[in-house]
Amino acid sequence: MTTAALVDERSTVKFATVVMFCMPLMALSASAGMTLVQLVMLIACGCYLKQGVLRFYAAQMRPLAWILAGFGGYFLISLVRLLVFRQPLQSLDGPTRILLSLTCIAFVAVFQPRIRWFWIGLCSAAVITGLHALVQRLVQGMDRAVGFTHHAITYGDLALALGVMSLGAVSELRHSRLVWLAPAGLLFGLTGSVLSESRGGWIALLLIIVVLLSFGRAVHGRRIVYGLLFMVALAALAYLVPASGVAERLALAGTEMRGYLAHADATTSVGIRLELWKASWLMFTSHPWLGVGREAFHPTLQLLAQQGLLQQSPALAFSSSHNDVLNFLATGGIVDCSFLLLMYGGPLAFFIAVLRRPNHPQRAAALAGLMLVVCFIGFGLTDVMFWLMATKVFYAMMVGVLVGFCLIPAPASRG
Numbered sequence: 001m002t003t004a005a006l007v008d009e010r011s012t013v014k015f016a017t018v019v020m021f022c023m024p025l026m027a028l029s030a031s032a033g034m035t036l037v038q039l040v041m042l043i044a045c046g047c048y049l050k051q052g053v054l055r056f057y058a059a060q061m062r063p064l065a066w067i068l069a070g071f072g073g074y075f076l077i078s079l080v081r082l083l084v085f086r087q088p089l090q091s092l093d094g095p096t097r098i099l100l101s102l103t104c105i106a107f108v109a110v111f112q113p114r115i116r117w118f119w120i121g122l123c124s125a126a127v128i129t130g131l132h133a134l135v136q137r138l139v140q141g142m143d144r145a146v147g148f149t150h151h152a153i154t155y156g157d158l159a160l161a162l163g164v165m166s167l168g169a170v171s172e173l174r175h176s177r178l179v180w181l182a183p184a185g186l187l188f189g190l191t192g193s194v195l196s197e198s199r200g201g202w203i204a205l206l207l208i209i210v211v212l213l214s215f216g217r218a219v220h221g222r223r224i225v226y227g228l229l230f231m232v233a234l235a236a237l238a239y240l241v242p243a244s245g246v247a248e249r250l251a252l253a254g255t256e257m258r259g260y261l262a263h264a265d266a267t268t269s270v271g272i273r274l275e276l277w278k279a280s281w282l283m284f285t286s287h288p289w290l291g292v293g294r295e296a297f298h299p300t301l302q303l304l305a306q307q308g309l310l311q312q313s314p315a316l317a318f319s320s321s322h323n324d325v326l327n328f329l330a331t332g333g334i335v336d337c338s339f340l341l342l343m344y345g346g347p348l349a350f351f352i353a354v355l356r357r358p359n360h361p362q363r364a365a366a367l368a369g370l371m372l373v374v375c376f377i378g379f380g381l382t383d384v385m386f387w388l389m390a391t392k393v394f395y396a397m398m399v400g401v402l403v404g405f406c407l408i409p410a411p412a413s414r415g
Contacts, residue, residue: 012111013111013112013113013114015044015111016044016107016108016111016112016113017113017114017117017118018117019037019040019041019044019107019113020108020113020114020115020117020118020121020401021117021118021120021121022037022121023037023118023121023397023401024118024121024122024124024125024126024162025121025124025125025128027125027158027162027394028125028128028129028132028147028148034390034393034394034397035097035393037397038097038100038101038103038104038393038397041103041104041107042100042103044107044111045103045106045107045110048110048111052110053106053110056106056109056110057106060105060109060407063350063353063407064105064350064403065346066342066345066346066349066350067102067105067346067347067350067399067403068102068346069342069346070339070342070343070344070345070346070347071098071099071101071102071343071346071396072099072102073339073342074095074098074099074336074339074340074342074343075092075095075096075098075099077335077336077339078091078092078094078095079092079095081294081332085293087294087295088295091294091295093389094386094389094392097389097392097393097396098343098392098393098396101393101396101397101399101400102400103400104396104397104399104400104401104403104404105400105401105403105404105407106404107401107404108400108401108403108404108405108407108408109404109405109407109408112408115172115362115365115405115408116172116173118401118405119166119168119169119172119173119181119182120169120173120178120181122162122165122166122168122169122185123166123169123173123181123182123184123185124181124185125162125185126159126162126163126165126166126184126185126186126188126189126192127181127184127185127188128188129147129148129155129158129159129162129163129188129189129192130159130163130187130188130189130190130191130192131188132145132147132148132192133145133147133155133159133191133192133195133196134191134195136195137195144195144196144197144245145192145195145196145197146196147159147192147196149390151388152196152197152198153196153198153200153382153383154383154388154390154391155192155196155198156192156193156195156196156197156198156200156201157193157198157200157201157204157375157379157383157385157391158390158391158394159189159190159191159192159193159196159201160189160190160192160193160198160201160204160205160375161189161371161372161375161376161379161394162185162189162192163185163186163187163188163189163190163192163193164186164189164205164208164231164371164375165368165371165372165398166181166182166183166184166185166186166189167182167186167212167216167220167224167227167367167368167371168182168364168365168367168368168371169181169182169185169364170182170183170220170223170224170227170364171219171220171221171223171364172364174223183227183230186227186230186231187230187234190205190231190234190235190238193205194234194238194244194246195244197245197246197249199249199250199253199382200378200379200381200382200383201378201379202235202246202250203378203381203382204374204375204376204377204378204379205231205235205378206378207374207375207377207378208231208371208374208375208378209228209231209232210374211367211370211371211374212224212227212228212371213228215355215367215370216228216367218355218358218363219355219363219364219366219367220364220367252269253269253270256268256269256270256271257270257271257274259271260274260275264311266311266313266314266315267313267314271313271315272313272314272315272318272322273322273323273382275310275311275313275315276301276315276318276320276321276322276323276326277321277322277323277326278310279300279301279304279309279310279315279321279330280321280323280326280327280329280330281326281329281330282304282309282310283297283300283304283329283330283331284326284329284330284333287333288333288334289333289334289335290332290333290335290336291328291329291330291331291332291333291335291336292330292331293331294331294332294336295331296331297318297319297320297321297327297330297331298318298319300330301315301316301318302316320384320387321384322382322383322384323380323381323382323383323384324340324380324381324383324384324385324386324387325337325340325380327384327386327387328340328386340386343386343396344373344376344377347369347372347373347399347403348370348373348374350366350369350403350406351366351367351369351370351373351402351403351406352366352370354366354406355367355370360406361408362405362406362408365402365405365406366402366406368402369398369399369402369403369406372395372398372399372402373399376391376395379391
């Protein structure tokens with residue numbers, strides 16, 4: 001390799017490493033920061049299209065097949081819907097951003113940034129998120145931490161995702177002066193989730209514990225056991241300390257559910273969700289293949305109420321199902337929902353396949369990716385993660401980055 005080529009390679013690695021360090025931190029500015037990072041990656045991949053990006057996708061078509069089918073297929077079906085049903089061009093914004101997130105895979109795999117700096121950026125973002133929550137609750141006196149998203153549920157979900165993904169840095173940082181950063185990321189990420197009082201995050205946390213019990217020890221050894229014990233202890237502490245609001249919120253959820261089942265009370269938080277789920281199922285059963293239309297949830301909700309199939313309640317003011325699967329079924333039918341399942345299932349299968357290879361050099365990245373997917377499946381039970389721009393862009397780009405790290409060859413096998 002010539003000196004000029006060596007300098008160029010080092011420059012691109014440094015550039016890519018800076019981008020990877022900044023990416024989790026830019027997520028703290030909601031979708032705007034992720035948009036900027038996505039644009040930088042897209043331009044970089046465009047500049048190196050012939051030098052390696054196209055060859056990379058051609059070579060990795062088999063392991064990436066289901067991921068490409070999910071993310072790319074969702075964009076294509078969205079384009080068809082736009083043309084056939086004459087939807088506004090704005091309806092293609094989210095699907096386009098998801099499609100462009102596929103460039104994250106090539107960006108990481110081709111430019112090969114140093115993964116340590118990605119972990120440092122990720123853990124730092126989790127710490128900042130938790131500190132922000134503490135300031136909002138203890139200093140500003142807010143009832144629920146809303147962070148950078150100005151939405152408590154979204155903020156709590158992203159804080160939890162950043163926190164549990166910080167566990168991926170345990171092995172990478174264990175021999176450095178930053179060994180404390182991974183547990184700190186977990187602590188502050190969970191703190192942000194608790195202080196947001198988002199109940200959906202606790203469902204995801206239960207799923208994460210199952211993932212760590214299944215794969216964690218094989219990747220990180222005994223250290224992951226301490227992480228699990230820490231998570232359980234913090235969850236128990238949050239439940240026992242009245243100031244956290246966790247016990248009160250969980251008890252309230254039970255009361256509200258009983259109120260809906262016994263008296264059809266759709267004026268509470270849980271009651272509104274259950275009424276929306278009922279409405280979504282009615283929309284799906286009446287339009288099973290294509291749904292009522294992605295922009296037609298709210299008008300159809302009003303129509304169902306006029307027909308006497310729904311009661312007059314605050315639920316009628318909503319524009320989504322507060323459940324990802326039901327929202328896709330209601331507005332897009334089986335066709336749309338199949339692509340949602342691919343956007344979950346494709347990355348899920350990829351990361352599990354990597355984790356089952358004992359000698360793979362990036363199993364920590366695969367474990368973080370698996371936790372990310374499982375988190376979003378859990379979050380999607382009580383919210384619409386693929387309806388909000390910030391959350392679906394975060395998911396798609398983070399999946400792309402972690403898949404890219406898993407596809408970087410081991411040092412001995414690099415050309």
